[in-house]
Amino acid sequence: MKIAVLGGGNGSFAAAGDFALSGHEVRLWRRDADHVAAHRSAGSRILVKDHNGAHDVELALVTTDIAEAVNGTELILGPAPAFAQPDIARLLAPHLRDGQVVFLPPATFGSMIFAQAAHDAGNRAQASFAETGTLPWLTRKHGPFEVAITIRAKRLPVGVFPLDRAPHALEVIGRAFPGVIEPCGDALSGSLMNAGPIIHPPLIVMNAGPIEHFERWDIHKEGTQAAIRRVTDALDAERIAVREALGYGAPHFPLAHHYAKEGEIWMYGRGSHDRLTDSGDWRERIALTEHRYMREDLRLGLSLLVSVAALAGVPTPLARAFLAIGGAVCGEDFARGGRTLETLGLGKLGKAELLTLLRTGF
Numbered sequence: 222m223k224i225a226v227l228g229g230g231n232g233s234f235a236a237a238g239d240f241a242l243s244g245h246e247v248r249l250w251r252r253d254a255d256h257v258a259a260h261r262s263a264g265s266r267i268l269v270k271d272h273n274g275a276h277d278v279e280l281a282l283v284t285t286d287i288a289e290a291v292n293g294t295e296l297i298l299g300p301a302p303a304f305a306q307p308d309i310a311r312l313l314a315p316h317l318r319d320g321q322v323v324f325l326p327p328a329t330f331g332s333m334i335f336a337q338a339a340h341d342a343g344n345r346a347q348a349s350f351a352e353t354g355t356l357p358w359l360t361r362k363h364g365p366f367e368v369a370i371t372i373r374a375k376r377l378p379v380g381v382f383p384l385d386r387a388p389h390a391l392e393v394i395g396r397a398f399p400g401v402i403e404p405c406g407d408a409l410s411g412s413l414m415n416a417g418p419i420i421h422p423p424l425i426v427m428n429a430g431p432i433e434h435f436e437r438w439d440i441h442k443e444g445t446q447a448a449i450r451r452v453t454d455a456l457d458a459e460r461i462a463v464r465e466a467l468g469y470g471a472p473h474f475p476l477a478h479h480y481a482k483e484g485e486i487w488m489y490g491r492g493s494h495d496r497l498t499d500s501g502d503w504r505e506r507i508a509l510t511e512h513r514y515m516r517e518d519l520r521l522g523l524s525l526l527v528s529v530a531a532l533a534g535v536p537t538p539l540a541r542a543f544l545a546i547g548g549a550v551c552g553e554d555f556a557r558g559g560r561t562l563e564t565l566g567l568g569k570l571g572k573a574e575l576l577t578l579l580r581t582g583f
Contacts, residue, residue: 222246222396223294227287227309229256232300232326234368235360238267240298240397241278248282250290257285260366268367288316295393296322300356303329303517303560310338317348322393324379328352329521330412332382333565340583349390351381354414354474355488357398361502371500375490378403378474380411383582403472407579409529410469416488418522419460419476421514422543423452425507429550432507439504441497450480456539460526466533467572510551519547524559532562532572 222245226237229251237249249265251257265283269276284290291297291313301309306328317323317339325331332350339348359372377398381387384407395402405411424440425432427449432438454477461473478487480494487493497503509515523540530537541556548555562568567575 222296222393224248224397225250225291225294225297227251227290227297227299227313228301228305229253230301231360231362231368232356232358233298234267234362234366235269235356235358235370236298236300237280238269238276238278238368239358239370239373241267241280242269242276245397246281248284248290248294249280250284250287252285254285256365257283263366266366268364270363270367270369271371271373287312291316291321294321296324296397298397299323299325299328299331299335302513303331303521304513306331306334307338310335311342314338314342314344317344317346319347320389321346321348322390323348323350324390324394324397325350325352326356326377327354327415327417328412329415329418329517329525329560330409330565332380332408332411333567336382336583337566347386349381349383349386349393350408351379351390351394352408352411352415353377353379354411355416357401359489359493359497359500369500369502371502372489372493372496374398374401374488375486376403376474376488377401378405378411378414378472378488380405380408380414382408382579384408384580385582406469407576409467409575409579410464412525413460413464413467413469413529414474415522416474416476416479417514417518418526418540419457420453420479421518422523422547423449423456425509425512425514425519426543426546426550427452429509432509437504437506439498439501440507441494441503445494452539456543459530459535459537459540462535463526463530463533463537466535467529467576515547515551519543520551520555521560523547524555524561528559528561528563532575 357374428444
């Protein structure tokens with residue numbers, strides 16, 4: 222199938238390389254003209270490294286022209302960080318066509334940003350917007366055109382906007398991720414599967430000392446201790462309580478299953494945590510005030526959770542606490558702004574009205 226991948230980070234390169242490795246026609250779009258020119262000069266290729274070795278794959282197109290990238294594609298994958306979504310959504314909005322599926326893994330309810338941008342641009346194409354709970358690859362770039370894939374996702378719960386178009390959207394996404402996609406309802410349900418705002422805020426806040434002391438620190442190895450895990454489970458319980466209050470059913474993909482040696486398989490499958498730490502790729506420098514763990518997962522992810530919890534009538538003391546501490550670390554007030562139902566233009570809707578919008582669209 223023809224797939225457009227948007228962005229130039231770890232997830233985008235893993236997606237472009239892995240899709241090309243699977244035989245799909247892949248177009249890669251990114252905004253940086255110098256990087257695009259360099260990539261073209263290198264043959265528009267990506268070296269994909271995984272447990273089977275190194276694979277040199279060629280992309281059909283590397284471009285700064287988003288219209289050229291998405292023209293004629295069935296699937297548009299946007300793994301860029303949530304804070305980059307509004308700009309990308311505005312650039313993409315005029316070019317969407319009937320039947321195209323925009324898949325954001327994960328998105329912090331970013332599917333609504335892309336859908337709203339298209340609507341605001343006057344584009345009435347019958348496109349679909351979907352999001353899931355994690356990036357489909359545990360991955361890090363090892364060079365400008367080289368990416369290492371440690372693990373591929375085994376289960377991806379996917380929510381779709383509008384829900385009425387879910388059968389088509391899930392069929393398209395399923396051809397790119399065969400045997401992996403699991404429907405979980407509407408886009409808000411998909412956003413409430415996002416693991417990033419659950420796993421990363423406790424790890425960066427409760428490890429702030431060693432993160433700032435050492436040049437490189439692995440929050441998933443030395444940083445994942447029993448006390449922190451207990452806090453993570455409690456924060457995850459807040460997320461699951463919100464899902465249940467909104468009527469979303471199991472499975473809720475509790476983060477505890479990511480660490481478990483037995484029982485239900487989580488998104489990355491059994492033993493993924495050990496393979497992640499053994500790779501060494503997550504022993505890295507984390508600038509607390511700048512890193513996406515803070516700017517995306519804590520500031521945007523937890524502000525969304527708190528906002529939706531308020532609509533659902535669910536208390537979220539830990540999510541609020543991490544927002545307060547993260548804001549203090551950055552010298553900002555994370556309780557104001559962020560990504561909330563209000564900033565998404567949905568703040569005046571009651572629960573029933575919101576769920577109707579999510580089902581039928583604009």
